[in-house]
Amino acid sequence: MARASVSIVKVTDIYESLQESLKLSDGLAGLNINDRILIKPNIVSWDFDLPFPPYGVVTTSVVIKALVRILAEHGFRDLTIGEGALPMLNPQWDAVYEALGYMKLQERYGVKLVDFNQGEFIPTDYGDGFRLEIAKQALEADKIINVPVLKTHNQAKVSLGIKNLKGCLNKKSKQSCHGVGDEELSLTFPRIIEKLPVALTIIDGLYTLEKGPGPTGKAFRKDLLIASRDPFACDLVGAEILGYPAKEVAYLTNYAKRHGYSMELADYELRGESVADHQEFVTYDWEWSEEDTGPAGFEKRGITGLAIRKYDSSLCTGCSVQYNPMLILLSSAFKGKPFPNVEVVSGKQQIAATGFDNSVLFGKCACHLNKNNVNVKKAIPLWGCPPDLKKFVEVLAKEGIECDYNEYVRFRHYLFDRYKENEGFKLADWSVE
Template structure:
């Protein structure tokens, strides 16, 4: 049996580098001019109110534009770009398309732009469970998956297979983060049902401690492409310093398909993987006693136990988790907090001995509704809770946050990226 082929190309410019990557792996070999082609980038979210650094978080518009141009030059005319971004409090896909310049692709090439959240979904049976998948995805003849080369604090890496989770409706995305099952054992099943014909990993940037903008991006200057989705993810993981056998969802997907994750079983064309391999940390470090991030301990914060998130924490609450931490830091005035515990997700049960228990999100509220160990519950029932809800609720315990500190933090994480260091917003805002 021939080995799957993965191309690794040093990025110089979007068009020629992507051309080279596709040619090296014969990426368009099975495409027909009559095919309905769906391009699935990673556009997980955008913030239209505060500074948002997209580096390593979402797919660069430069690569999306280059791909559409190449497809058009090759005679493909039935092209759709679709994504289901985080829809809280409402769908933002169309606004993101406009900000990222995608409307030019519609006007110049006739590309259809679809926010899955505004379209229809169809229930698909995966054996032990059912998920609602965007209708446009199921109607495609070929899917070109266009993820980012980034880490993920719940899954270690977020590459092609993980990127398909964006094809689900909100309820199904939340289902994947289950109380009694692993996130790694849900979304990989999508790959077995969808016509993913080509994966192109956008590695112009890579992201540590992802998947969101609170992580730290690095310029990587690579494009990785393959007609074999698993092989592409195996190589992508290697480039960030991870053996695929150590990545839960890649190991699980390989097992489902009687495949292995050995790099030796892949034919790599182009750049030497070992030359570009560097470890990119995926995890946020917590104290040994699970009372909060190491940074809290260094600041001398006491009287507060924030239990580390697990993979039952849904994307919505994950997005608000870091703002929650910043708000707690803003409330610290050098004195101990009033003996507070914070729990989240679908598995964390409140502990005895605390005067106040913050139930972060609807799932934590439901799980701990009748918990006798809770003296005084501060229930944040939002799905996810907002910063304003957190701010108001904590006042009950005499904890006074400062939203301006969160605004300063957002400016800080945006301003640490300098254009002269390669962090060019022009790669996104076309």
């Protein structure tokens, strides 16, 4: 059996570098000129109301533009770009595509643009009682070109090609991937690809992100492209460059066992740059107190009377997007006095503990799980999937916990502004000229 090859290219000119990446990885060899090709970027979220830094979060438009141009020059005509982020995160999908410059690709090359959430989802049986509902457009494609971002993930350690396919699921199936036991995240999402015709993975490493997958993490310029016709090999190399051997990443270990892959880098053919020249450990998670009472920053500030249980892999994408904002809001309520003996639980498996006067149940899953919990003296349920932040402020205010929503707004401006003076951080990378 031939060794899977992976190309690693240092980016100079985007178009030329992608050409080189595809040449080294034989990336177009698995495609037929008449194929219906779906290009799947990573558009984890977008925001038109508050500043949103896409660095290391969203696939760059310059890479998508170069890919579409190359495919068109090779005679491919049936091209579609599709994504399916959570509906409440991207209510203006046409506007998102417009902001990313994809409408120009539609005009120039006839690329079709689809929002999976507006289309049909097909119930798909994976065996062993495991079922997911997958976007019809993804299942009907002849070939998929997967274009994720080179970033970390605070639940999965890294978020690369295999995880990017989670965007092909409907909301319910995305949530089911964040289960417990045999349905734990690292066991579920790696199976999505088994029913999808992924022919090529191109990891967009123009930027990389620590403490991802969202904009609360910190981005760095990396200028790499990693490509392979083998999705596992591509992810393995991406993880290694981020500083995580495959054996340390649960989903890669599970995928390798299920499909008979080696987890040793030496068993793959690397072309172009070496991993060692670009390998740098990128932190994937936030520091938490040893007592599991909240972020390390809360402890340093002397915040007491509040115990925030650390998120786990059962926290779905919707609630995880709101999780850091929730922390900012709670931090804004601290005025030097202890909180009124409050515990915050979230996800599908956190049980409110004894000894607290108030139990904040963050999100629908935590509310359902703790509905009849005898440990709870007073429940402060925050229903929603995910909870609304302004509602969060209103509900806690009734309990004497005065959060300042403006602090969250200022935080969003800070996240954006911290890149303004940084050389190499260009919003033009998310536009099409």
